[in-house]
Amino acid sequence: MTRPTVIHKEPVRRGLLPNWTDYAQERSRFSWDQARLALQGLPGGGLNMGFEAVDRHAAGVLRYHAALRFVSKDAPAIELTYAELARQTNRFANVLQSLGVGKDDRLFLLAGRIPELYVGLLGALKNGTVVTPLFSAFGPEPIATRIQLGAGLVLLTTDTLYRRKVRQLRDQLPSLRHVLLVAEEGGVTHEPDTLDLATLMAAASDSFTTVETTEDDPALLHFTSGTTGTPKGALHVHGAVVAHEASARYALDLHPQDRYWCTADPGWVTGTSYGIIAPLLQGVTTLVDREEFDAERWYSLLVQEHVSVWYTAPTAIRMLMKAGPELAQRYRFPCLRFIASVGEPLNPEAVWWGQEVLGLPIHDNWWQTETGGIMIANTPAFDIKPGSMGRPLPGIDACIVEHLEAEGELPRVRVIEAPNVEGELALQRGWPSMFRGYLNNEARYAKCFAGELYLSGDLARVDEDGYFWFVGRADDVIKSAGHLIGPFEVESVLMEHPAVAEAGVIGKPDPLLGEVVKAFVSLKSGLEPSDALRLDIMAHARRRLGAAVAPKEIAFLAVLPRTRSGKIMRRLLKARELGLPEGDTSTLEAGA
Incomplete structure (x- = not known):
């Protein structure tokens, strides 16, 4: 199918004007000092991430507005207004202080998408405590490694996760002084050498004065995996909240009346920065789905929860594509006005799929754990070029x-x-x-x-x-016969083939060419690998890329290895192909 090279911006979507429409003008007049004025600041002149996300709204017109809405299959929804979230986070901050945990001490969070995790993160920030979210599907060793590296003083987790993943390694964690447990079945937990969080919260005051923090005081410690060795701990400060607020307006086009859904787990930087902090800064209602991915459920939630802004990942989009357009076409999304994606580059095919199947293009953006927030994005202020990361946001050069x-x-x-x-x-x-x-x-x-x-x-x-x-x-770049070949370009073309659901590309050593391109593909539902299909995909790639760039080999895999945050692990494909050490696999998705 021949498509235009751009998708033109729409000045109005679902009756709502975007936050900005003139890219050049906004960039020319922007300053970070001016952006800080969108926040309130502490009475003494400091800045605190938790205060700006919660208390600023709890004391204003949004006090009774829903801040967080938790949904699951088998339980009623739970809503926390900004006022109630302020009270609960105050209680948690007081719990920490009662335990002697204060400014610059480190709290680790290990839980699914439960209210206590969100309350714990925000309450700790208000207390000046540095927070490290962990992905709940980590195994015992990755958890212990991160707590050891980060000198974790406190761990908030559930009784089930503690028994399965932490208890047996407790003697390897000398810095860990307190373990706060959430009883998953209700009631009180009685694990030895732990504290029942519900009991502590019930006894704590719901009044608290935010600890004085400056823009340069540490707030978050996010671990990011390298190709070898131990994970790296990237330290972020309370001043990051200025970038979170600005990028939520510019890149996600959030308005206070939005109902927003970020599908990223809070154990990852996206799930923290844009699943918790950034939307609360904008005063929106954030949907939190406690279940795992299910295409039909996700479409239902978009409709039933009146989601207007949706931030998800390329992996999820590809899984929705794999489920077929017929499923999506059973639903209508009258409230949905903006879709964005992050985690790895979004193939042009996926951008067009959004436009043609959901009625909205998907806006890719780029950032890293180290940048702390969205840096480059496709936004409502300019046309989309499918396959592009977009353009730098105001304040970013x-x-x-x-x-x-x-x-x-x-x-x-x-x-x-x-x-x-x-x-x-x-x-x-x-x-x-x-x-x-x-x-x-x-x-x-x-x-x-x-x-x-x-x-x-x-x-x-x-x-x-x-x-x-x-x-x-x-x-990852492949060097073949003097050519530098970017794997993303090859993967994008492979995904244009109607049989391909996902693709990962590596360089395989070759005595003549230096490296040749090898592709690993998973097929869409209902299709089986065959030599004929392999040749057809290779022919498609040659037509689109030319013989020098197209894969010389294609292997079929049922599932491509990827991190739990959705990135295809090309280095792992290469290590397995060549029989090399796999390096740090702590973030590898189960079964990949």
Whole structure:
């Protein structure tokens, strides 16, 4: 199917004007100092992430507005207004203080999408306590590793998760002084050497004065996995809340009347920054679904919960595509006006699928754990080029650089001025949500910068209109017969084949060409692998990419290995293909 190269912006969607419509004008007049004025600040002049997300609204016109709405299959929905969320987070902050836990101490969260996790995170932030969310599907070793690295003082988890994943390793966690348990079956938990959270909350006061924190005080510690070695702990500060507020307006177009659904688990940075903090800053009602992915359930929730803004991941979109357009067409989405995606680059086919099946394009955006917030996005302020990351948000200056010969330990780069030249994506440092260090690894942090430029490790190019296009991670790029081949481009073309649900591409060593492109694909439901289908997919790729870039080999896999946050793990595909060590697999999705 021949499609236009752009999807034109719509000035009005579902009767609501977007937050901004003039990209150039907004960028020219933007300043981070001015953006900070959208927040209230603490009475003494400080800034606190929890206060801005909750108490600022609880004392105003939104006090009785629903802040969080928890839904599940077999239980009634639970709603917390901003006023009730303020009371509950105050209680939790008082619980921490009663235990001697204060500013700069570290709380780890290990739970599913239950109210206590959200209350715990926000209450701890109000107490000045640094919070680290963990993904509840982690095994015992990844949990212990992160608590050890982060010197966790307190762990909030459920009695079930504690028994299954923590109790046997408790003696390996000397820093862990307190374990707060949520009884999943109700009542009181009696695990030895733990505390029942419900009992402590019932005894705590619901009045609390937010601890004085500055913009540079630590707030969040997010772990991100490398290709080898232990996970890296990226430290973020309370001042990041300025970027969360601005990006929620610019990239997600959130308005206070929105009903918003971010499908990311709070154990990941997206689920924290844009599943909890950013939407609360905008005063919206956030939907929290406690169940796992189910295509029919998700479509039902979009309708029944009147979702207007939906933020999800490419993996989920591909799974919805795999379920077929017929399922989606059984539903109508009169309230839905904006869809965004993050986690890995969104293939053009998926953007068009949204337009053609859901009636809305899907707006891709780019950021990293280290950037702390959305940096580059497709927004309502300009046309979408399907397959592009979009353009830098106001306050963000991005460029493409090439590496020069290093002087000493630190990298040296040169900015590439010409359009459509591939290089490393870099950002001018200074945005508020930029991470402030890797835990206990100053040398690794220093190597992320070349002067005033943060080096992302992602290869990209920028076109004549200022749109950025993802090529691949620097260590994913394939070098074949002198060609530099970005795996994302090949994967996007493979996904255009009607039989392909997902694709992952690696470089396989070749004595003549250096590397050849090998693709791993999973098929859409109801299709079986065959030699004829393999040849057909290869022919499709050759027609679209040419013989030099198209895969030389294609293997079928039932499931591609990916992280629990949805990113296809190309390095794991390559390690398995070549029989190499798999490195850190703590974030690998179960069964992949």
